[in-house]
Amino acid sequence: MTKISFEGRVAVVTGAGNGLGRTYALELARRGARVVVNDLGGSASGSGSSATAANLVVQDIRAAGGEAVANTDSVASRAGGAAIVQTALDTWGQIDILISNAGFLRNNRFEDLTDEQIDSILDVHLKSAFYVGQPAYRAMRARGYGRMLFTGSASAMFGHAWQANYAAGKGAMLGLSNVIALEGSAYGIQSNVILPTASSRLQGEMAPGFMEIPEFARSVQSADFSASEGRLMPEFNTPLALYLVSEACTATHGVYSSNSGRYARVGICAAEGWFAPAGIEPPSVEDIADHFGQIGELGAYSEPMTPYDEFTSVADVARKHGVLARPDARLAQEPTILQAGRGPSTPSGA
Structure with missing residues (x-):
């Protein structure tokens, strides 16, 4: 079995203070990567800010003998995105891996979504991929190597009632990643999308109002979760995410699902x-x-x-x-x- 190592690599993980991002950062560091742990410290709905979450993850990494620095800039602005990447460059002089993971939910019926609910979600999911991704890409191109992983969602690929704003932002990751994969192929940069599934604090934003849609309610009520018991922890998504940003992975221009320990490519054909x-x-x-x-x-x-x-x-x-x-x-x-x-x-x- 090939040992996957990140020795000598520098990774930026956005939204790494909790949930999926936290597990990505911890495992990257355990396998030798130096990690920028980015987290604004906001709530599951994107409100507020705090340095606590990012600092705690950094403390855990350092306590285990790894290297990490915290960053609390917002991914939802150009200045914040540039500052996140600059943290990696100032600290270690390079960036090899970007996992764009930061996000939150603001659910509502499609016809009732406000500008604030639409714009805030697109800012943190779609625009952030540009704001952090562009400076990261430039630095990767200069070194001739890079791995970029964008977080999509089954809510976008397959559909989820009351999440039109979220699905629009997450669905855009497919087009963005495909173009980066094509342009990056000239410079040693690969890009993929992961569709993770996990129980996390975002569940608190999942008000059951979407059950008013009969077809959606039928899907929820008839779903078979027998293969998922005990397997919806964020950690079940980490192996696929880390492989996709590893040097061992040669796949690019792809979308991959992680659900309850089933890992599969999702195709657009x-x-x-x-x-x-x-x-x-x-x-x-x-x-x-x-x-x-x-x-x-x-x-x-x-x-x-x-x-x-x-x-x-x-x-x-x-x-x-x-x-x-x-x-x-x-x-x-x-x-x-x-x-x-x-x-x-x-x-x-x-």
């Missing part, structure tokens, strides 16, 4: 679908209606890493469906819209 007949005439709405079952069927599928990979997948399907007159034909150059630098907007349908 494009089904084979239905291909409109040959020619430049678009199909009608009725054509789509007639073939919608085929469009929605997840049979054979592709997993494009970029929008341009999807064009290749589309051409492969067109050949398979006999739509291309010449099966070996390839376009000599990209369509004009791609040459104009607007490629990503084309496959996304924006």
